[in-house]
Amino acid sequence: MGTVVLYASKTGFTKKYAEWIAKGLKCQAISLDKVDQAAIDQAEVIVFGGGIYAGRINGLKKMQKYLAKWSNKKFIVFATGAGPERTEEVERVKSSNLSQNQDIPFFYFRSGLNYEKMGFKDKLMMKCFVTILKKQKNKSEADQKALEAMEKSYDVCDQAKIKDLINCVNRV
Template sequence: MIVLYKSNTGFTQKYAEWIAEELNCSAISIKDINVNELQNYETIIFGGGLHAGKINGLKPIKNDIFKMKDKNIIIFVTGATPKEAIKIEEIENANFSLEEKESLHLFYFHSGMNYEKMGISSKGMMSIFKSMLKIKKDKSPEEQGMYDTITKSNDHSKKEYINPLIECVKTII
C-alpha cells in the first residue's frame, strides 16, 4: 500500500501523512516517485487539492494508475469548502470517466486556505473571486460562507476526517 499526494500549500500532505500513519505505509509526493514503481503496490491512495473542480496532480498519473486493473484505487481530495457544501458527484464527473468511477473510492476532506504558501497565480485568482463575492448584493448563505472562508488563511483539517477512508481500506485489503 502507498499514499501518493500532490500538495501546494501543505493540507493534502498533512492528510496523506495522517493516512499513511494510520495504515502503516509510506506517504510520498508524486514528484518523488516513478509511476512504474506503483506496480509493486496492491492499493494506491492518491490525494490532491481541489482547484476549480479539478483534482490537483491527478492528470499526470491518472492514465497510469487506471491501466493497472488489479489495483485498489482510492482518491482523496482536500479543499477549503466545508464537506456539507461539496457535491462529490460533481468532483467525480469532472475528473473521471464512467469506467474509472466504477473502480475507485473517492473521499473529500475539508482543509483550509494558506495564503502564505499559495502561489502568485492562485493568490491572484482568489483575489478576483473574493472581489466578486464582496460586491455581490444579496449573497446566499453559501456565498457568504464562502466569502468568510476565503478572506484569510485558515485551517479546518482534522485527523478524524480520514476515518471513512481508513475503514474503506480495511474492507478492501
Template sequence: MVIVYRSNTGFTREYAEMLGRAEKIKVYSVTEAERSLESGTEIFYMGPLMAGHIEGVDQAVKRYQVRGVCGVGLSPSGRQVLETISRANYVPNAPIFYLQGGWAPKKVSWLKRRMVGMATKSLRESLQDKGSRRTPEEQAQLDLLVKGGSRVAFERLEAIRDWMKDC
C-alpha cells in the same frame, strides 16, 4: 497499497501523512513515487482541488493502479462538492472522497490568489451581508476565506479509513 499525494500548500500532505500513520501504510509525494514506485503499483491518490479538478489525478491513473482518490479543497464537505468533483475527475473503478483542507494565501502565487478570490467572491459577499445572523459555521467559513487557515482534522479521515478497512 500506498498513498501518493500532491500538495501545493501542505494541507493534502498533512492528510496523507495522518492517514499513512493511522493505517500503517507508506506515503509518497508524487516526486518520490516517480522515483520509487513501479508502474502499476496499487495506490490511494490524494491531491488538491483546482477549479473542481484533482491536480495530478490524470497522471496517476495513467501510471498506477488507482484504488481510490481524495480531493482536498477549500469548501466544507458535502454531497454537492463530492458530486461536482466526481463528475470532473475520471477515475475508473475507484471511489472519490473529499476533505476540506484550508486556505494559505501566502503560499500560493498571485494568480491562484486572484482565481480563488474571484471564485469565492459571491460567497464571501453573501456571508458578509448576513452580519450578526451568521451561524458559527458560516463565520468560520468567512474567516477562512478572508484570512486563511486550516481545517485539517484527523476525524475527517473516518470515511476513507472505513473504506480502506474493506479493501
C-alpha cells in the same frame, strides 16, 4: 497486502491528510513528483490525494496516466478543498474528475486556505474570486460568512475524518 499513499500538494493540506492516512495504514506517503517505482511495484492498493483547484483535482491527470500501467491495482482517490462537505458538491467534484465507468472509491476532506504558501497565480485567482463575490448583491448571511473566511488563511483539517477511507482500504 501492500498499500502506498501518493499525493500532489501545493500548500501542504493534502500532504497533511496523506501523512495521517499513511500513518493509519502503516505505509508510506510519497509526493507524486518524487514517486518511487519500487514502492509502486510492491503496492496492491494505491491511495491518491490532491487539492481541488477551480473544481479540478490537482495531480489526478498525471495519476490517471500511471493508472493505465497499473491496471491490476486497486485505486482510491481523495481530494481536499476549502468548500463544505455538502454531498452535491462532493458528487460534482467526483463526477467531473473521475470517469463514470471507473469504479473508484472517492473521499473528500475539508482543509482550508494558506495564502502564505500559495503561488502568485493561485493567490491572484483567489483575490479575483473574492472580489467577484464581494460585488454580488443580496448575499445570504452564510455567503457573507464564507466570503469573510475566504479572505484569510485558515485550517479546518480534521484527522478523525480519514476513518472511512482507512476502513475502505482495509476492506479491499
